[in-house]
Amino acid sequence: MRPLLPLITAFLLAYLFAGRAGFLGGVLILVSVVFLGLLISALSGPELVELSDSFGEIAGRIKNLVRRAGLRGVSVYVLEDYLPNAYSTGKKVILSLGLFEVLDEDEVLGVVAHELGHIRNRDTLLFPLLAYFRIFAFVFPFVMWAFTGSFLAFLLYMTLYIWFEAERSRFLKGREFRADDFAVRILDVPMSLKYALEELKNYEDLMVRVKKGINPGIEPKIERHGRGRTYRKPGIVFFPTHPSYEERIFRIVPLLEELRSRA
Amino acid sequence: MEPHEFKLTEDGIRAVLPPLEAEIMEYMWRARVATAGQVYEHLKKAHPDLRRSTISILMNRLCDKGLLSRSVDHGRGGMRYVYSVTTSREEFERKVVQRILDALMSNFREATYAYLSQMRKL
Numbered sequence: 001m002r003p004l005l006p007l008i009t010a011f012l013l014a015y016l017f018a019g020r021a022g023f024l025g026g027v028l029i030l031v032s033v034v035f036l037g038l039l040i041s042a043l044s045g046p047e048l049v050e051l052s053d054s055f056g057e058i059a060g061r062i063k064n065l066v067r068r069a070g071l072r073g074v075s076v077y078v079l080e081d082y083l084p085n086a087y088s089t090g091k092k093v094i095l096s097l098g099l100f101e102v103l104d105e106d107e108v109l110g111v112v113a114h115e116l117g118h119i120r121n122r123d124t125l126l127f128p129l130l131a132y133f134r135i136f137a138f139v140f141p142f143v144m145w146a147f148t149g150s151f152l153a154f155l156l157y158m159t160l161y162i163w164f165e166a167e168r169s170r171f172l173k174g175r176e177f178r179a180d181d182f183a184v185r186i187l188d189v190p191m192s193l194k195y196a197l198e199e200l201k202n203y204e205d206l207m208v209r210v211k212k213g214i215n216p217g218i219e220p221k222i223e224r225h226g227r228g229r230t231y232r233k234p235g236i237v238f239f240p241t242h243p244s245y246e247e248r249i250f251r252i253v254p255l256l257e258e259l260r261s262r263a
Numbered sequence: 264m265e266p267h268e269f270k271l272t273e274d275g276i277r278a279v280l281p282p283l284e285a286e287i288m289e290y291m292w293r294a295r296v297a298t299a300g301q302v303y304e305h306l307k308k309a310h311p312d313l314r315r316s317t318i319s320i321l322m323n324r325l326c327d328k329g330l331l332s333r334s335v336d337h338g339r340g341g342m343r344y345v346y347s348v349t350t351s352r353e354e355f356e357r358k359v360v361q362r363i364l365d366a367l368m369s370n371f372r373e374a375t376y377a378y379l380s381q382m383r384k385l
Contacts, residue, residue, distance in 0.1 A: 055341030102316045203316035
């Protein structure tokens with residue numbers, strides 16, 4: 001895991017700058033951040049409804065998909081939110097209610113398969129840890145500045161933080177691709193993930209246009225004018241954690257071709 | 264819903280709503296309550312390239328405008344969003360006329376009076 005390299009370097013430098021106290025101080029801060037993070041995530045969370053048989057045929061199809069993924073103890077929940085969204089945590093897959101409105105059944109299964117890919121690849125354990133490490137990597141430069149009184153040490157640690165961000169971004173994007181790879185292998189209709197991504201891309205593009213008020217009478221066409229800002233993303237993202245929809249679709253297409261030629 | 268624009272070249276509610284939103288409202292005034300999926304299936308006949316996401320966004324936009332309201336239905340088939348009309352077509356049209364006349368009266372009071380009284384005589 002390359003994101004660990006800047007952290008290991010930070011601990012080595014802490015030992016060089018402040019000896020054993022610096023090193024142990026770093027360990028203490030890291031453990032505290034992880035502990036607090038776990039505590040907060042255990043105590044908070046949105047209200048979820050378990051996807052039961054009352055949801056109709058799709059509930060059975062999702063159960064089959066989980067079985068095909070070779071996973072046990074996975075539960076699927078629905079979150080009351082009109083924006084289409086899906087994520088996984090631990091062994092839970094959470095789908096927003098808006099997702100069912102925007103995608104058809106096969107496409108929802110495509111999204112679930114992607115989330116199952118995250119669970120299968122243990123990303124649901126790794127991602128929170130990386131989030132805690134990120135807080136540590138940001139806080140530690142200030143702690144070391146206060147501890148050593150050296151602005152040079154602070155600048156050095158901030159450089160390590162930027163290095164960590166770059167590695168984290170690359171790592172997380174790679175995990176998204178891996179989850180996609182897993183998804184297309186377990187889907188009855190492998191193309192459904194591609195269709196889901198296209199629909200979600202369309203959603204984001206239209207939301208931007210609606211919010212900007214560019215075209216209030218949106219016509220049912222996909223017109224993409226360059227790479228504008230996308231919905232729910234700030235204009236400047238130095239270290240994106242997710243590949244763009246285009247990047248994902250671009251990778252899925254040859255993978256589908258490969259799977260088809262093998263079949 | 265307070266219309267802010269009136270397009271002189273458009274017919275019916277298209278004069279105050281974008282074309283696809285107008286079509287959604289025409290369907291909704293007939294159905295009164297519907298899911299975005301039902302609206303999509305209906306409009307897809309006339310617009311084969313239409314996407315589910317487009318309908319979802321526009322229906323939520325109509326909610327923001329106060330013409331539709333969204334609620335969660337827990338009936339058979341699990342949870343789902345259903346949309347209901349908040350105003351009748353007649354009431355909507357009445358509000359449009361009222362808003363336009365108010366705007367004319369505040370901007371062109373004499374000319375509006377003159378024209379209305381001329382119309383009354385006819």
